[in-house]
Amino acid sequence: MSKIVILGAGISGHVAAAHLRRKLPKDHEVVVVSPNSNYQWIPSNIWVGIGRMKSEKILFPLAPLYKKKNIGFKQAKAISFFPEGDKEEQKPYVLSEYVAGDKKGQLEKVTYDYLINATGPKLNFEATEGLIPGTNKTYSVCTYTHADHAWEGLNALIQEMKKGKKAKILIGTGHAKSTCQGAAFEYILNVEHELHRHNVRDMAEITWVANEYKLGDFGMDGMLLSYGGMTMKSSEMVEMVFEDRGIKWITGAAVNKIEDGVAHYENLEGEYKTESYDFAMLIPSFSGHGFKAYDKNENDITEKLFRGFMIVDADYTVKPYEDWSVQDWPETYQNPTYKNIFAPGIAFAPPHSISKPRKSKNGTDITPAPPRTGMPSGITAKIVADNIIDSIKNGKESLNHKGSMGNMGAACIASAGFGMTKGSGVSITTFPIVPDYEKYPKTQGRQLSKTFGEIGLAGHWLKLALHYAFIYKAKMKPFWWLIPE
């Protein structure tokens, strides 16, 4: 009998738990440790943040589902890792602290045979001075509670605009190394669309501020894509959408300080500038959770497990951008030192960024971090689960399931406005996520037949269909496993 412990119940952790439970006999134990009591479908936070969807529609409680499916659940947060056990405990374990219920505050050594670290990112708001959701007129849509607050702030501003107030809205990234430009891109288009719906679009100046070198970089070095029978750059496509909607943009900007209604930033020219606003939604940088790890004798071995995020089978050799390769990216998400530990989704440490690194004239690194959210999170979690299942069934390590982001497709269905007849979406697919310049040298590292963009009402329907499909899947309703990650 094996015990598999999964840290985190986001997209990655939940997908891994679901597949493990479905495919492993009941005598094997699957336990999820997460400080969150609810599962949330994060991509729909955008609609919560514009008041078009209630946060209850994008979440459900985990405990009843896990009980029904025979998955153990501890509402606790991981504190530190003991992959060799300690002097008293022979088995490897994660020291965890309960955050709710009768056991709140209690510590427990959660032992395991296999560990899946799916803790995702820490939303590192403190890396940008003054960037605190709900203060200084800045908001976030990274969680459903943040998105609820964002809608409260935006709605208050809309009411003021209806009374004649002219307003400035700033949306984008709040740090030199933020990722998830796609979420901010969706939000700015949705906010613009909602202002039209409330008949106050003329009262607002909307500005995009981001750390990306060019529009449409999305932390993936931009892309060449097919659009309407033409081949165009993602920067041209996003520029077309922004110009058409009257959205201004500032790129190559490292937001470094927020004051009440003022964002301070440095650009690649090394200039220090400010942008005032009445409402801002800025994505923070992501970081690891600062976990510590210890060996059997309680010596600190954190560097064997973590470099910010968790170390996996990537090539972490420091080399110039010109020497980067898809082979640098991990395939199995297995820790090289402790082979029973895996880190899918955002929890793994990427070997480097995907976008070309750039520094300002003052030496500030202004480079988007690589995105690993959404579909890649789900796919890598399933790969890890399948390898663990095979290893348990075969009685020896099996790593036949592989999925490098350099050989994996992803779809970004970006909502551009909510509404069954008036809504819109920008659908972008890319293959592979990490450009493979050897395989596709003439098309900027991507396969053009699988890298395309579409704009229109169908994109909104698609995003809505995915919302319902993935929540159905997450609730593990009949035949949920037929829906791909």
Place this chain on the structure above:
Amino acid sequence: MTERISKYQRFKMMNPIIQFFKFIYLSIKIMFIVAGGHGGTRKVN
């Protein structure tokens, strides 16, 4: 505001009948790209 998307293009983007077929087409195409397989990138000796 600069009209970068022509009225005809906008009509096509927002016409429910055209977009219904686009929805079906996109759903299938995206399914093939995302669920159509993934793998490693390193050569196995």
